[in-house]
Amino acid sequence: MPSPADTLTSDEPVGPQLATPPAISIQDLRIDYGSHLAVDNMSVDIERGVIYGLVGPNGAGKTSTFKALASLLKPTLGKIYLNGHDIVTHQRLAQANIGYMPDMAPVASDLKVWEFLDMFAGAHGLSGKEKSTRIDECIALVDLHSEYHAMCTSLSRGMMQRLVLAKTLLHRPSLLILDEPASGMDIKSRVGLRNILRNICKSHGATVLISSHILPELTEMCDEIGILHKGHLLDSGPVHDVLHRMTGLLPEIKIRLAEPPDMHWKEWLLAQEYVSNILGEDATHFSFHFEGEESDLAELLRRMITQGYLACRVSERQRSLEEILLDLEYDGH
Structure with a gap:
């Protein structure tokens, strides 16, 4: 519980003055x-x-950001507010509903699984029937029923991650900060993690900040992502929007023609403005790089149809998160 010193008075600023921060x-x-x-x-x-999801190459600043959010690291400059509370000046209020899971979190080696959770449940002020019920609920959430009485040292790396996640959920935090939580998990466990987090957000309105090196699953799991590189947040927003903006200057356009084109097709297309690097997958499927805007692409399609090249399907291939991060890591920025 917050101490009297942590109680805010009406004239104390608590960050952005919003009805719901x-x-x-x-x-x-x-x-x-x-x-x-x-x-x-x-x-x-x-x-x-x-x-x-906060993503970026190794050394981008993800873990430093997470530690600052968990108040394990004091920022050099700037402000952090959690649910409207300043993490520095009102630390206990800001921390009240945080669940923090660091990368490679240590687990007591001389305890059984239930004992490990019992210790942390007690630290969160749970006792009696409420404590035992909550331990059972969290073990069920991470599917560790069969390991209830097992020694922590006997767990696999993936099971250990699930146990730490169960510990993180004990006090029903409204804000989860998870640094590489899927590390060491098999596919089934990673799918289970995704379902757990989705359920927590949907049923309890919780917020999850997560990093992971398993980028395809992160893309599927997250509502929004931020791209962090050498300490700079390059972009942030809904996953599709960020991937679209980070695609670069030469997006790849894929096109399907209703019928095979004549022998002049590639020559004609290459002569059009903004078009380069034409590749043919088969007689009717082609791709090319396009440097123009959407209106320029619409005009190209109009001219194409007028010329007798009947496009029946057009799509843009966005780069994956892996491709974006590889570019950031090797482009010398």
Whole structure:
């Protein structure tokens, strides 16, 4: 429970003055380790009930950001508000509903699974029937029934991650900060994790901030993502919008013609403005790079049909998160 010193008075600022403040509001965040700049001028708001994925190459600043949010690391500059509470000046209020799961979290080696959860449930103020019921609920959530009496040392890496997640959920946090929670999990467990997080957000209105190196699943799991690179937040927003913006200057257009074109087709297409690198998959399926705007593409399709090349299907292939991060890692930025 918050101490009297943590109780806010009516004239104390608690971050952005909104009727319902964001679950997380980061403003001009900077984190230095001596001469190393880990996070540089990062600002983002994450609304309640959202699963937000923070992605980036190794060393991008993800873990530093998570530690600052969990108040394990004091920012060099900037402000962090959790549910409207300043993480520095009102730490206990800000922390009240956080569940933090660090990467490679340690687990007591001399305890059984239920004992490990019992210890943390007690630390959260649970006791008696309420405590035992909540332990059972969290074990069921992560599917560790069969390991209830097992020693923690006997668990596989994936089971250990599930146990730490169960511990993180004990006090029903409204804000989950999960750093690589799927590390070591098999496919079944990762699907289970995705379902757990979706259910928590839907049924309890919780917010989840998550990082993971398993990028395809992160794309499927998250409502929004942020791309972090060398401490800079390059882009943030709904997954589809970010991937669209990060596709680059040469998106790949895939096109299907209603019938095979004549021998002049590729020559004609290559002569059109903004078109390059034409590839043919078969007699009617082609792809090419296009540097123009959407209106330019619409005009190209109009001319194509007028010329007798009947396009019946057109799509744009967006780059995957893996491709985007590989570009960031090797483009020398």
